[in-house]
Amino acid sequence: MYETSYHRAGSVAEATSLMAKADDGKFLSGGQTLIPTMKQRLAAPSDLIDLRNIEEMKGISEDGASVTVGAATSHYDVATSDGVKRLIPGLASLAAGIGDPAVRHMGTIGGSIANNDPAADYPSGLVALGATVNTNKRSLAAEDFFTGMFETALEEDEIVTSVVFPIPQKSAYAKYPNPASRYAMAGVFVAKAKDGSVRVAVTGAGQDGVFRVSEMESALSGNWSHDAVAGISISSADLLSDIHGSAEYRANLVTVMAKRAVAAAG
Template sequence: MYETSYHRAGSVAEAAALMAKAEDGKFLSGGQTLIPTMKQRLAAPSDLIDLRSVEEMKGISEDGGTVTIGAATAHYDVATSEVVQRLIPGLASLAGGIGDPAVRYMGTIGGSIANNDPAADYPSALVALGAAVTTNKRSLSAEEFFTGMFETALDEDEIVTSVSFPVPEKSAYAKYPNPASRYAMAGVFVAKAKDGGVRVAVTGAGQDGVFRVADMETALSGNWSADAVAGVTVGSDDLLSDIHGSADYRANLVTVMAKRAVAAAG
C-alpha cells in the first residue's frame, strides 16, 4: 500500500470538510473493495475519510410505508433487522447472502452502492423496489443514481447518507453466486408494489451493471407466478462473459433466478 492519511469522521459535515481539504481523498465505509484495491497498489488516495463512526448515518427506521436505512449500516444489521425482515423480506435475505460473515459485519449498504460493482447485490434491490438515495446534497432515484459499471451520479465530494425503500406487497431475491467470491454471476430481485406495479432488476450479468427486464415485468403484471417468467429470455448481447460464465450462460441464469425469486416471494 502507498502512504495515506487516515481520518475518522464524527459527522457528515466533518467528513465533507475533510474531503474538501484532501488532495485526492476517498470516503471509506467498510472498505471491502477499497482496501484490497489499495493493497494491490491500484489506488493511492492521499486521505481516507472513514464514515463508519458517523452515528447519523446508521440505523433502520420505518415511517409511513417507507423503510429508511442509514448508509453506514452494515449488511449484517440489514439482514437481521426485525423491521426489514417483516416489511421487505427480500432485502433482508439479500443482505444475508452477501459475501461471508466478516464481509457482512464490515461492509455497509452505502459503501456497496457508492462503489456500484456490476456484480454487487444491493443495486438490484434499489432498482426493483424504487428506492431513493439521499446524499448530503440531494435525493436521487435508484435509476438516476446507478449510471454504469462502477459508476454513479455521485460527485467526488458527495456522501450517501441513507437509502429509503417503499414497502412492497411482495419481494424476493435469488442469485447464482460465484463459488469463490460469493458475488452474483446473475442475481434477480423481483418486487410487486402495493399499487400493483411490478419491477424485475438484474445484477451480476450486465456489462453496464444493474438493469431491468421489461418483458418479465409485463408477464408478472398479468400473472404473478414462476411460470409467467419461465418462457421469457434475455438477450446475451449486452451481458458479461468471462472465465466464470459466458454471456449465453448468464442469460439462462437470469431466467432461472427470476423463477426462483418469484417462487420465493409467494
C-alpha cells in the same frame, strides 16, 4: 500499499470538510473493495475519510410506507433487522447472502452502492424496489443513481447518507453466486408494489451493471407466478462474459433466478 492519511469522521459535515482539504481523498465506508485495491497498489488516495462511525448515518427506521436504512448500516444489521425481515423480506435475504460473516459485519449499504460493482447485490434491490438514495446534497431515484459499471451520479465530495425503500406487497431475491467470492454471476430481485406495479432488476450479468427486464415485468403484472417468466429469454448481447461464465450462460441464469425469486416471494 502506498502511504495514506487516515481520518475518522464524526459527522457528515466533518467528512466533507476533510475531503475539501485532501489532495486526493477517498471516502471509506467498510472498505471491502477500496482496501484490497489499495493493497494491490491500484489506488493510492492521499487521505482516507472513514464514514462508518458517523451516528447520523446509522440505523433502520420505518414509517408505515417506507423503510429507511442509514448509509453506514452494515449488511449484517440489514439482514437481521426485524423490521426489514417483516416488511421487505427480499432485502433482508439479499443482505444475508452478501459475502461471508466478516464482509457482512464490515461492509455497509452506502459503501456498496457508492462503489456500484456490477456484481454487487444491492443495486438490484434498490432498482426493483424503486428506492430513493439520499445524499448530503440531494435525493436521487435509484435508476438515476446507478449510471454504469463502477459509476454513479455522485459528485466527488458527495456522501450517501441513507436509502429509503417503499414497502412492497411482495419481494424476493435469488442469485447464483460465484463459489469463491459469493458475488452474483446473476442475481434477480422481483418486487410487486402496493399499487400492483411490478419491477424486475438484474445484477451480476450486465456489462453496464444493474438493469430491468420489461418483458418479465409485463408478464408478472398479469400473472404473478414463476410460470409467467419461465419461457422468457433475454438477449446475451449486452451481458458479461468472463472465465466464470459466458454471456449465454448468464442469460439462462437470469431466467432461472427470476423463477426462483418469484417462487420465493409467494
